[in-house]
Amino acid sequence: MSTSSTKDFLPVRAGMLLRVAADDPQGLLVDFEKRVGNFRRVLSKMDETLTVLEKAAARPNEYFDQPELKKQLTDALQHAETAWSIFGVESNALYKTGYYLFLNILQNYALAPGLRRKVEAAFKMYEKRSRPRISARGILRSLKQAQFYKDLAGRLLEHTALAEQCISGAKEHTEDGPTATKMKVGRFTLINSGGFSDKTMQMVAGAIKEAEHLLKASRLNQVCYGAVSVTKTLISKTLAFYVPQTDALFVKADEEEDPKLVHTILHELGHRYEKKFLGENKTRQVQELFNLVHKHERENKRRNEGKQPKPGDKLSHKGRTFTVRDVESNLKSGFVVHLILDSRPGAIATIPLESYLILQGEAGRDLTDPNFKGFVTDYALKKGSSENFAEMFAYYCQDNLPVSQSVAFEELVFGESK
Numbered sequence: 001m002s003t004s005s006t007k008d009f010l011p012v013r014a015g016m017l018l019r020v021a022a023d024d025p026q027g028l029l030v031d032f033e034k035r036v037g038n039f040r041r042v043l044s045k046m047d048e049t050l051t052v053l054e055k056a057a058a059r060p061n062e063y064f065d066q067p068e069l070k071k072q073l074t075d076a077l078q079h080a081e082t083a084w085s086i087f088g089v090e091s092n093a094l095y096k097t098g099y100y101l102f103l104n105i106l107q108n109y110a111l112a113p114g115l116r117r118k119v120e121a122a123f124k125m126y127e128k129r130s131r132p133r134i135s136a137r138g139i140l141r142s143l144k145q146a147q148f149y150k151d152l153a154g155r156l157l158e159h160t161a162l163a164e165q166c167i168s169g170a171k172e173h174t175e176d177g178p179t180a181t182k183m184k185v186g187r188f189t190l191i192n193s194g195g196f197s198d199k200t201m202q203m204v205a206g207a208i209k210e211a212e213h214l215l216k217a218s219r220l221n222q223v224c225y226g227a228v229s230v231t232k233t234l235i236s237k238t239l240a241f242y243v244p245q246t247d248a249l250f251v252k253a254d255e256e257e258d259p260k261l262v263h264t265i266l267h268e269l270g271h272r273y274e275k276k277f278l279g280e281n282k283t284r285q286v287q288e289l290f291n292l293v294h295k296h297e298r299e300n301k302r303r304n305e306g307k308q309p310k311p312g313d314k315l316s317h318k319g320r321t322f323t324v325r326d327v328e329s330n331l332k333s334g335f336v337v338h339l340i341l342d343s344r345p346g347a348i349a350t351i352p353l354e355s356y357l358i359l360q361g362e363a364g365r366d367l368t369d370p371n372f373k374g375f376v377t378d379y380a381l382k383k384g385s386s387e388n389f390a391e392m393f394a395y396y397c398q399d400n401l402p403v404s405q406s407v408a409f410e411e412l413v414f415g416e417s418k
């Protein structure tokens with residue numbers, strides 16, 4: 001399930017509050033410029049610092065021997081260190097502000113293709129905060145720190161100018177005329193933020209309509225409102241994502257229709273449901289629901305243990321056949337099966353028992369099995385309570401949630417079972 005919530009992205013230190021408004025690029029730009037200003041402070045002396053460090057790295061003895069040069073070097077080392085620590089202190093807030101700023105610009109303005117691509121590229125930088133690991137020591141280390149800082153500061157100034165350009169020449173999305181980038185789809189407003197063709201937009205609109213239809217049938221259509229921004233790949237591997245801080249929904253579009261799109265939209269709206277309609281006071285129940293399913297999952301695993309293959313059993317997969325060598329109990333992942341590839345007996349594959357049973361069509365997540373218990377997907381299992389809730393929400397809307405879980409889900413969501 002290639003989805004992601006931004007809940008666990010960019011950990012914000014306690015007490016750090018950021019103003020994030022869904023439709024306020026100007027406000028975000030003011031914040032962003034303030035953050036960039038903190039970086040500017042040390043930028044003025046950076047060229048000089050780099051020159052000294054470059055020379056000193058090439059001829060260190062000269063710098064250690066002559067008092068005048070030694071003082072220059074000490075200052076430069078100090079300056080590089082200060083710059084590096086400023087990044088450490090400021091970057092969390094800076095990256096977060098940059099992330100929302102550029103997302104907001106994409107969401108709110110109809111941009112010319114060239115400009116839009118620059119905004120998409122800028123956004124990618126803020127998606128993930130990273131400070132390079134510098135293994136060098138001494139002068140070389142300070143030199144690398146100063147170089148990193150200078151490059152970053154340069155990009156920040158470019159991004160500030162870029163954001164200013166977008167906002168000052170702002171053209172809001174409009175529903176009319178040949179350059180329309182906005183359309184109503186049910187209770188949603190679909191926004192073409194990626195310069196997509198009509199055909200692509202119609203495809204996404206179809207998926208949104210289908211999702212809304214399913215939500216309505218499940219009495220969960222409170223989540224149907226607001227803008228859905230259709231964008232190019234912004235966050236790697238995700239088909240859609242929801243930004244809880246701004247209650248904004250993004251869908252990635254390709255020319256090719258992805259069969260999982262409706263499911264993914266429902267999943268993301270499940271995050272909206274948890275955040276806006278269940279609210280904070282149900283966080284504990286969402287966790288309890290996860291714990292309950294986790295208990296089911298363990299029961300399911302125990303059921304599978306009776307289905308271990310014997311040495312010599314055959315498995316066919318993608319036109320190749322394998323022979324079971326043995327089954328091993330592995331503390332970390334439970335039971336694993338070692339397989340020998342028949343056409344190349346030296347090649348051994350090791351897979352979890354669950355995967356083996358799925359490939360044999362014997363078990364795994366067969367949600368149509370009335371006795372099925374456990375998580376609806378591996379994703380729900382691995383990613384914790386909120387992701388499990390979103391997955392269950394999506395399965396519930398598609399009428400695919402196992403009976404053992406529907407009751408618990410309805411109790412949480414509707415306060416009763418139907």
Ligand SMILES: [Zn+2]
Nearest residue numbers: 003004005390
């Ligand atoms: Zn998710």
